Amino acid sequence: MASFDTVNYSLRPNKAIQRQIVFDGLELLDRYIPLKKSLYIGFGSIWFTDFVLAHRRLQISDMISIENKPIGALRGKFNSPFKTVIVEEGDSSVVLRDIANREKELEKPWVVWLDYDRGLTREVLDDVGIVITHAPINSVLIVTINAAAGSLGKGAGGRQHYLKNLLGDSVDDGLPQESFESEGIVGVLANALQNYLVAQAVQLGRPGGLVPGFKIPYRDGSQMLTIGGVLPAPAARSAVKACLQSVEWPGFPGVPVEAPPLTLKEITALQRLLPSAKPISRAQLRRIGFDLEDEQLRTYCEHYRRYPAFLQVVN
Amino acid sequence: MEVKKVNADPTKAFFVHTITRDIKLEDCILDLIDNSLDGARDLLGSPEPSLERAINFSKYEVAIEFSEEQFLIRDNCGGISLDDAINYAFTFGRREADDPDAYSIGVYGIGMKRSVFKLGDDIVIRSTRPQPKKGAGEEPFKVTIDVPGWLRSNVWDFDLDSAEPLSAPGVEIVVKSLRENISAEFSNPAFENRLRRILSRDYSRFIEYGLTIRVNGKKVKAFEFNLLISDAIKPFHGEFTLKGVRVQIIAGMAARPSDTQDPDDEGEKEDRSGWYVLCNDRMVLAADKSELTGWGYEQKNRWHPQYRGFIGIILFSAQRADQLPLTTTKRNIDRDHEIYKLALARMIELTRDWIDYTNRRKSALDEAKSIERTAVYVPAFTTPTNKQQVYPRLTSAPRAQDVTIQYSKPLRVVRELAQRFGEPGMSAREVGSKSFDYAHRELVGGGD
Numbered sequence: 001m002a003s004f005d006t007v008n009y010s011l012r013p014n015k016a017i018q019r020q021i022v023f024d025g026l027e028l029l030d031r032y033i034p035l036k037k038s039l040y041i042g043f044g045s046i047w048f049t050d051f052v053l054a055h056r057r058l059q060i061s062d063m064i065s066i067e068n069k070p071i072g073a074l075r076g077k078f079n080s081p082f083k084t085v086i087v088e089e090g091d092s093s094v095v096l097r098d099i100a101n102r103e104k105e106l107e108k109p110w111v112v113w114l115d116y117d118r119g120l121t122r123e124v125l126d127d128v129g130i131v132i133t134h135a136p137i138n139s140v141l142i143v144t145i146n147a148a149a150g151s152l153g154k155g156a157g158g159r160q161h162y163l164k165n166l167l168g169d170s171v172d173d174g175l176p177q178e179s180f181e182s183e184g185i186v187g188v189l190a191n192a193l194q195n196y197l198v199a200q201a202v203q204l205g206r207p208g209g210l211v212p213g214f215k216i217p218y219r220d221g222s223q224m225l226t227i228g229g230v231l232p233a234p235a236a237r238s239a240v241k242a243c244l245q246s247v248e249w250p251g252f253p254g255v256p257v258e259a260p261p262l263t264l265k266e267i268t269a270l271q272r273l274l275p276s277a278k279p280i281s282r283a284q285l286r287r288i289g290f291d292l293e294d295e296q297l298r299t300y301c302e303h304y305r306r307y308p309a310f311l312q313v314v315n
Numbered sequence: 316m317e318v319k320k321v322n323a324d325p326t327k328a329f330f331v332h333t334i335t336r337d338i339k340l341e342d343c344i345l346d347l348i349d350n351s352l353d354g355a356r357d358l359l360g361s362p363e364p365s366l367e368r369a370i371n372f373s374k375y376e377v378a379i380e381f382s383e384e385q386f387l388i389r390d391n392c393g394g395i396s397l398d399d400a401i402n403y404a405f406t407f408g409r410r411e412a413d414d415p416d417a418y419s420i421g422v423y424g425i426g427m428k429r430s431v432f433k434l435g436d437d438i439v440i441r442s443t444r445p446q447p448k449k450g451a452g453e454e455p456f457k458v459t460i461d462v463p464g465w466l467r468s469n470v471w472d473f474d475l476d477s478a479e480p481l482s483a484p485g486v487e488i489v490v491k492s493l494r495e496n497i498s499a500e501f502s503n504p505a506f507e508n509r510l511r512r513i514l515s516r517d518y519s520r521f522i523e524y525g526l527t528i529r530v531n532g533k534k535v536k537a538f539e540f541n542l543l544i545s546d547a548i549k550p551f552h553g554e555f556t557l558k559g560v561r562v563q564i565i566a567g568m569a570a571r572p573s574d575t576q577d578p579d580d581e582g583e584k585e586d587r588s589g590w591y592v593l594c595n596d597r598m599v600l601a602a603d604k605s606e607l608t609g610w611g612y613e614q615k616n617r618w619h620p621q622y623r624g625f626i627g628i629i630l631f632s633a634q635r636a637d638q639l640p641l642t643t644t645k646r647n648i649d650r651d652h653e654i655y656k657l658a659l660a661r662m663i664e665l666t667r668d669w670i671d672y673t674n675r676r677k678s679a680l681d682e683a684k685s686i687e688r689t690a691v692y693v694p695a696f697t698t699p700t701n702k703q704q705v706y707p708r709l710t711s712a713p714r715a716q717d718v719t720i721q722y723s724k725p726l727r728v729v730r731e732l733a734q735r736f737g738e739p740g741m742s743a744r745e746v747g748s749k750s751f752d753y754a755h756r757e758l759v760g761g762g763d
């Protein structure tokens with residue numbers, strides 16, 4: 001779960017952008033199904049970035065951070081940002097099941113963000129199954145996994161086989177094997193995993209089903225993927241669907257979140273050109289005195305409002 | 316056209332509440348497609364299904380569209396005649412006097428009604444007949460069923476009204492006010508994928524005959540049945556006829572048996588091995604590994620992963636569909652049926668040949684693999700008539716001095732190791748063997 005040993009959180013612009021997208025979405029959703037009184041469940045690690053945002057932006061106060069190693073748990077407790085954050089030690093599947101067994105946690109909706117840094121495995125799906133089975137109505141489920149091609153097996157054939165075995169009919173049989181080459185695999189994985197969440201909700205008999213709300217591939221050193229949705233009360237389903245399918249809904253970014261790391265100076269200069277009706281050209285950049293790849297420039301302009309403005313833990 | 320009454324006989328509640336529970340959603344959709352195909356076969360002059368002769372279905376198309384809100388199926392297979400509509404099509408259950416059309420799939424007279432009732436509350440069935448060359452054709456009509464209203468009333472009949480013609484002679488069924496569980500499935504992309512897979516498999520004969528089936532706009536491809544053939548490997552292909560039912564059987568090797576013998580190992584989730592049973596070209600059982608097709612019959616030869624790779628196909632064709640060993644859902648076999656019993660004895664023999672081969676193969680694996688490698692795939696339905704299944708004759712002695720190592724480790728740890736070996740889908744057996752090779756290389760050095 002914890003990646004604090006390998007990565008310095010403050011230098012991860014795309015992780016931050018992705019997080020902003022999720023919380024922008026949750027804030028919008030909050031107007032339809034109030035989230036303030038919900039229980040936030042996540043992997044807070046020692047940074048608790050998402051926990052801080054959940055509290056600041058959604059005013060969620062009840063929060064549980066799952067930590068599977070004793071030292072991590074101790075450091076988590078030490079670094080816990082608010083009085084109401086509880087660190088629970090144990091494997092996510094055990095802790096999630098534990099939470100589901102406590103009556104009082106079932107009285108309010110959950111906002112669960114399973115922010116793994118490992119790839120898709122049966123264990124990830126088991127956790128997802130626990131949440132979809134037990135989460136009270138109007139809960140939100142978000143899953144982040146490593147989506148590097150290698151984590152799904154060797155070669156297109158190997159990956160197709162692996163995904164088909166894990167996700168079954170959620171993988172489109174009509175896809176040619178080329179779709180499972182490393183270039184296209186994130187898209188295939190994203191669709192299949194999203195289908196899987198919907199299918200699980202149907203199969204586990206959730207009356208309101210699951211309405212997909214997040215599909216965010218992003219690059220954070222490795223290729224990552226965030227998928228998620230809402231488990232609405234049947235009566236709230238159509239309102240939630242309207243919200244998640246509206247044009248303002250940020251959860252399905254059209255441009256992958258792959259912004260380049262930029263210096264403060266570059267950010268300031270770029271920001272002064274935005275917003276702009278016309279796409280910013282590289283010629284414009286060169287006139288200011290620097291340059292970026294086409295793709296980098298395009299992603300920055302798409303996501304600039306969420307690009308971390310200062311290099312700090314919470315952005 | 317004046318409003319006519321359609322005759323619908325006994326037990327409303329029975330059908331709506333009981334019968335709809337005995338059938339799966341996907342099988343309901345299949346029931347509606349079966350009706351379209353019966354219509355098309357009728358228009359073609361009721362040709363006999365047969366492996367030797369292709370029937371030309373290329374003019375016909377069945378389109379299925381569904382969403383959270385509604386279900387639609389539309390075909391261009393000739394529609395329902397007014398006479399049939401009034402006297403038969405909307406009746407629950409076939410009357411003694413009604414003979415099924417030649418080589419049809421429909422036989423019981425409940426499929427369509429059961430299906431639409433299963434789907435939802437607001438049903439409109441429209442039909443348009445082909446225009447005859449001269450003289451007046453039949454007027455297009457529609458039957459509207461408001462299920463809650465119909466359940467409340469004492470009458471059994473449905474209203475039949477005249478309607479705008481469809482764009483091509485055929486039937487269109489639209490169901491709205493879907494039941495909650497149905498609507499949930501229709502919004503589930505995995506359901507759509509599953510349905511597409513089922514259709515591709517169960518109507519593979521028809522799709523190969525040229526039929527077009529579309530699901531939400533996308534064409535369904537035919538599932539391909541291929542068998543291996545070489546000098547040393549020959550599939551069985553034979554037939555017999557009894558009391559008007561023709562039985563054709565094909566059986567052979569579709570893939571190399573899997574190397575893992577461990578049933579705990581995650582094998583193919585979608586294992587194609589087993590028996591496929593077709594009645595009048597429509598698949599009834601697929602990849603069956605149960606007693607119904609002889610596996611474990613009388614406690615013998617229960618299915619085991621060792622037997623993977625075998626495919627058997629058996630086709631029953633009869634002019635009168637009521638002579639076929641079909642159950643009403645078209646998803647099961649009536650195993651007490653005389654013809655089926657006879658067929659089953661043959662199926663068990665054929666399965667036995669394969670089981671014997673996989674046993675012999677175990678002690679001469681390398682030889683078997685090298686012989687198998689020379690075989691090529693051919694479409695199963697085109698294999699030549701052959702009375703005897705042939706599998707490689709194996710001569711080599713068992714490899715000397717091997718020992719099997721077996722140990723248990725936590726699944727999670729095994730998975731982690733598999734991921735480190737660069738192949739998360741690797742079987743536990745392979746992880747074990749790779750770990751051994753790794754340790755051997757590190758500590759002893761050199762090859763094995």
Ligand SMILES: Nc1ncnc2c1ncn2[C@@H]1O[C@H](COP(=O)(O)OP(=O)(O)OP(=O)(O)O)[C@@H](O)[C@H]1O
Nearest residue numbers: 350351354394404421422423424425426427428486
């Ligand atoms: N798409 C269609 N095209 C032509 N005729 C149709 C169509 N759908 C239904 N019919 C007519 O309606 C009749 C009733 O269909 P239904 O499925 O209820 O019973 P069946 O097909 O006779 O028997 P079974 O219960 O075994 O399916 C059919 O026999 C056929 O005459």
Ligand SMILES: [Mg+2]
Nearest residue numbers: 350421426427
């Ligand atoms: Mg029928």
